Amino acid sequence: xxxxxxxxxxxxxxxxxxxxxxxxxxxxxxxxxxxxxxxxxxxxxxxxxxxxxxxxxxxxxxxxxxxxxxxxxxxxxxxxxxxxxxxxxxxxxxxxxxxxxxxxxxxxxxxxxxxxxxxxxxxxxxxxxxxxxxxxxxxxxxxxxxxxxxxxxxxxxxxxxxxx
Numbered sequence: 001x002x003x004x005x006x007x008x009x010x011x012x013x014x015x016x017x018x019x020x021x022x023x024x025x026x027x028x029x030x031x032x033x034x035x036x037x038x039x040x041x042x043x044x045x046x047x048x049x050x051x052x053x054x055x056x057x058x059x060x061x062x063x064x065x066x067x068x069x070x071x072x073x074x075x076x077x078x079x080x081x082x083x084x085x086x087x088x089x090x091x092x093x094x095x096x097x098x099x100x101x102x103x104x105x106x107x108x109x110x111x112x113x114x115x116x117x118x119x120x121x122x123x124x125x126x127x128x129x130x131x132x133x134x135x136x137x138x139x140x141x142x143x144x145x146x147x148x149x150x151x152x153x154x155x156x157x158x159x160x161x162x163x164x
Contacts, residue, residue, distance in 0.1 A: 009033055089143040096144045097153075099137035103144035104153045112139050117157035 009019035011033035021030035026045035028038050089096060095106040099120060106112050119134035120126065126135040136157045144150075 083145055086145045087143040088145075091150065094152075095142075096150065097139045098141035098144055099139055099153075103146045103150055105150040106153045108153075108156070112142075112153075112156075114139050114142060117159075119154040119157050121151050121154055123151075 007023050009021045009023055009030040009032075011019045011029050013019050019030055019033055021032070023030055026042040026049065027034065028042060029035075034042070091105060095108075095111050096103060097106055097112050097118075098104075099118060104118075104120065106118075112118065116139045118137055118139060120137045122133055122135070129135075134154045
């Protein structure tokens with residue numbers, strides 16, 4: 001059905017003149033002049049329109065979700081490419097590693113690997129959180145993209161009872 005603004009019923013009244021009651025939506029006649037078939041057709045048309053509208057909304061949402069997932073995947077790939085292009089593994093002859101969110105320099109003879117436990121230098125925050133002295137950390141990534149000055153790792157952390 002096409003949209004027709006200011007539609008009127010138009011069915012003949014008792015006087016023979018066309019009915020001037022406004023109708024809207026899927027209705028084809030006013031409540032006074034509509035037959036059971038008119039009401040059934042209007043109801044079926046309205047139900048079909050609503051189902052089509054809901055299906056269109058679901059389709060659009062699904063399409064948007066898949067596009068968002070694609071864009072998130074692409075952003076992650078590009079971040080990884082940029083990271084690998086900017087990542088350095090050695091500074092002034094010392095190995096560089098990440099421990100959590102921060103980067104450190106390792107001057108030891110044996111290179112560190114991801115998962116190695118290390119002693120980190122004391123700073124004002126570690127002193128507040130962990131008390132005075134070195135804090136224990138775990139190497140989470142080799143290399144860094146950070147370009148500022150780096151603190152030196154104090155040494156390897158002693159093995160705990162659970163380590164082999």
